[in-house]
Amino acid sequence: MNTLEQLRTGQLLGTKQLKLACGLSEFPTEIFELAETLEVLDLSGNALSTLPADLPRLKRLRILFCSGNRFSELPTVLGRCEALEMVGFKSNQIHHVPAQAIPPQLRWFILTDNQIATLPAVLGQCQRLQKLALAGNRLSALPASMAACTRLELLRISANQFSELPDWLLKLPRLSWLAFGGNPINLEAERQALSESPLPSVAWQQLQLEQKLGEGASGVIYRAQLRGQQAVALKVFKGEVTSDGLPSSEMAAAIQAGSHPHLIPVQARLVEHPEQAMGLLMQLVASDFQSLAGPPSLQSCTRDVYADDLRIDLAQLLRLAAGIASAAQHLQGQGLLHGDLYAHNILHDRQAAALLGDFGAASFFDSKNPALAQALQAIEVRAFGCLLEELLERCEPTDSHQTALGQLRSLLQDCLNDEPAQRPSFTQIVQQLLLLSFETS
Incomplete structure (x- = not known):
C-alpha cells in the first residue's frame, strides 16, 4: 500500500505499481507524473465516481482496479487506454456499461457485484478476452456477438437472472471454467438440496474454535473442536457475493456432492451462529496434505x-x-x-x-x-x-x-x-x- 504523501513528494517516481486506498473522492493528478512507467494502478476501496478524461496519458497502464468505489457507469475513458488489458470494477453501483468503455486489448474483465442488466455487443470484438467475471448482477442474457470470443476460458455469471444458457456459449473452443449457480435455471435445485439435506445440525455453542486454517472469497476455514468429539474443519460463509457466486449456492453444492473418496467429506451444517452466518463442518484433512x-x-x-x-x-x-x-x-x-x-x-x-x-x-x-x-x-x-x-x-x-x-x-x-x-x-x-x-x- 502506498500513501498520498509518498506520491506527492516524488518518492514513487519510476514505479510500475501504485495502490492507494485513503478515502479518495477525486483522482489524484500527481499520478500522471508516473506516466512513463506506471503499469498497474489499484484505486480500490475509495469513494471515486469518475476518472479523468486524460487517463490515456498513462500510456503504459495495463491493469486498473477500481473495486469498492461509487461508480454508477463504467467510465468511457477506459476505451481509449490502448494498453489496458485487465479492468476490475467489482462492488460498485454500475448499471450501465457503454460500448465506448471497452478497451481494445481487454483480456480480464471484472464487474462482479454491480447492477448491470445488459452488456454491449462490442464485447464480441474482444479477441483477447480470456476471463470474464459477472457474478452478482441483473443479467438475463449475454450478447450473441460473444460467440466470437474464442479465447474465453473462464466465465462467472452466477447470481444473475439467467433462465437458460445460450447455445453458442457451450460451443466455445476454450471455455474451461464456468459458474452459473444462483440463477433461475438452477435456484430450485439449490433450495431443494438445502431443504432436504440429510446432514445433522451442530449449534455454534457446541464448537470451540482453534486456529484459522485458511480463507477464500466465500468464507473462512477454522480448525474447531466439537464438544466431546474429534476435531473438525469448520467453514463459515461470509454471506456476500463473491467472484464465483453466492455462498448459499456453494453450500447447496457441497451438500449435493455427497460422498466420494476424492472429495472432502461434509459432516454437518452449522446453526445458531451469532451473526446468522451459514457454515459447514467437514472432515479435518491430515496435515501432510x-x-x-x-x-x-x-x-x-x-x-x-x-x-x-x-x-x-x-x-x-x-x-x-x-x-x-x-x-x-x-x-x-x-x-x-x-x-x-x-x-x-x-x-x-x-x-x-x-x-x-x-x-x-x-x-x-x-x-x-x-x-x-x-x-x-x-x-x-x-x-x-x-x-x-x-x-x-x-x-x-x-x-x-x-x-x-x-x-x-x-x-x-x-x-x-x-x-x-x-x-x-x-x-x-x-x-x-x-x-x-x-x-x-
Missing part, C-alpha cells in the same frame, strides 16, 4: 502458479489424475458442474492421494437433459486437460515409460480438443488412466 498449486496470477491470468521445484513421477501423476477425474465423474452424476477444477483447489500428499475441494463455483444442472449434461461435461473435461498438461510439464518419466507417456499426451490432446463434442467423457478418462496405471506398475 498441501495445495497442489497457487491460484492464477495477474500474469498467468487463467493458469495456476506452481512451485518451481515441484516434480512428480509418472505413477504419482496417474494416481492423482485418476482420482480427480473420478471425482469429476461423480459430480456429473450428481447433477453438478464443479466449475473451478484447478490445481489450487486440489489437496495432495506425498503419495499423490488427492482431494478436490472448494464448491464456490459449482452449478446445478438438469441431468435429465442429456445434451446439456454432455456439453457441460465437455467444458469440465477441458479444465481437466489443462490440469493434466500442467502435471505433465512437471513429470520426469523414465525411458521405460515412453509408450505410456505418449498415450497420456494423446489423452491430453483429446481433452483440449477445440470441438467440445469430440472430447472424451470422464468415464472414458478414468478408464484410460487406470489402464495406464496398471500397465506402468
